Amino acid sequence: MTNRWQGRVVRLRAVDPEDWEAHYHWDQDSEMSGRLDFVWPPTSRARARRWAEETSRQPDDDNLALEIEALESGALVGHIGVHDSDRRIGSFSYGLAVLPEHQRRGYASEAILLVARYFFQELRYQKVNAQVHSDNTPSLALHEKLGFAREGALRRMVYTGGQFYDLMCFGMTAEEFAARYPELASAR
Numbered sequence: 001m002t003n004r005w006q007g008r009v010v011r012l013r014a015v016d017p018e019d020w021e022a023h024y025h026w027d028q029d030s031e032m033s034g035r036l037d038f039v040w041p042p043t044s045r046a047r048a049r050r051w052a053e054e055t056s057r058q059p060d061d062d063n064l065a066l067e068i069e070a071l072e073s074g075a076l077v078g079h080i081g082v083h084d085s086d087r088r089i090g091s092f093s094y095g096l097a098v099l100p101e102h103q104r105r106g107y108a109s110e111a112i113l114l115v116a117r118y119f120f121q122e123l124r125y126q127k128v129n130a131q132v133h134s135d136n137t138p139s140l141a142l143h144e145k146l147g148f149a150r151e152g153a154l155r156r157m158v159y160t161g162g163q164f165y166d167l168m169c170f171g172m173t174a175e176e177f178a179a180r181y182p183e184l185a186s187a188r
């Protein structure tokens, strides 16, 4: 059996209702939420349970929410959530996070590539976008390394920690993906 949601180091899977507790704890990591968005207010256990319960259902659109599991240990190491999927234009964006103790093992890279392959090869999308806070050095380096084009900056679109930041826009077309990752583009 092959699972197209599985790569060399991670497997992407749907959110289960039982995952609420992991997300409840992650959401208290102010550094992580500040890099994704801004420092979120405390969330309740009830809200985290409701989110996991609702998210565990198949979405009506293509905005998939996926847990990142490390293949080696089976541990839940992060999350990738597709948003702004536009079936007419064929473009989508995502946000993702890998827990600090599991970083620098290629998990984020592979999760992004698995999602991009699925959207390009199964759902006929043609462009993936990513927006990164201008001070988020790890994520800027990640997207550069994956071969995303730096498409520009939206100025002063982020406010966190008492400061404004720009939003750096990255993108990769389906053709660029196929040229850079021929082994992924041709695999069945």
Ligand SMILES: CC(C)(COP(=O)(O)OP(=O)(O)OC[C@H]1O[C@@H](n2cnc3c(N)ncnc32)[C@H](O)[C@@H]1OP(=O)(O)O)[C@@H](O)C(=O)NCCC(=O)NCCS
Binding pocket: 031, 032, 035, 036, 095, 096, 097, 098, 099, 102, 103, 104, 105, 106, 107, 108, 109, 110, 131, 132, 133, 136, 137, 138, 139, 141, 142, 143, 145
């Ligand atoms: C950004 C993030 C998702 C990267 O996850 P990761 O699993 O550690 O990333 P990878 O292991 O796939 O890293 C791939 C490459 O990205 C770059 N990179 C990742 N983390 C880096 C860091 N802390 N400093 C510099 N470069 C980094 C490196 O080039 C790395 O390759 P290398 O390890 O061979 O040098 C993770 O740091 C994170 O969750 N941060 C908090 C939330 C966040 O910023 N999300 C992204 C919002 S756009």
